[in-house]
Amino acid sequence: MRKALFSLGAMFFESRLCPDGVSAQNLLGVAIKVVTTQDHLPITSKSSADWCRTRKPLSSQAEQLAGLAFLIDGALSFVPLMHDHKFLDDAAACSSLDFALRIFADDFDLNTWHLKEYTTTIANGGLTYSEGGLWDAHGAMVASMTQHNILRPKKGTGANL
DSSP states (O other): OHHHHHHHHHHHEEEEEOTTSHHHHTTTTTSTTOOOTTTTSOGGGOEEEEEEEESSOOOSHHHHHHHHHHHHHTTGGGHHHHTTTOOGGGEEEEEEEEEEEEEOOSSOOTTSOEEEEEEEEEEETTEEEEEEEEEETTSOEEEEEEEEEEEEEOTTSOOOO
């Protein structure tokens, strides 16, 4: 399951994880027992980031917009798991309830490197709210996406997300 989860994104995008982010240190949540440099922080103060660009050129604005939506949405629903030493198989339910994609640039090029950062604002009672941001190489914010998710723990796990 873990290989299949990341293979679609890797087919379309090249990425370089930022070493200070939780995702780089726990291999996108796969290495759930690894201690990270952000373990002392509450889940709402942890972050992950990576540099990314398309593997194959996108030529039209429609392709750029579709790529943007796919890129910024990827992994957003399970960021709280990744930041809390868990993976998708630790959840009984993981699904988006609501999302908003906001685009701040009318001229961007995903063929060039962009910085993507993920954080979680709320993780409580089986509900989460996370945000992803995307910046170009010059530091201009291109887009953000927020997602409200159901993230229910499996029965008997004692998990509290």
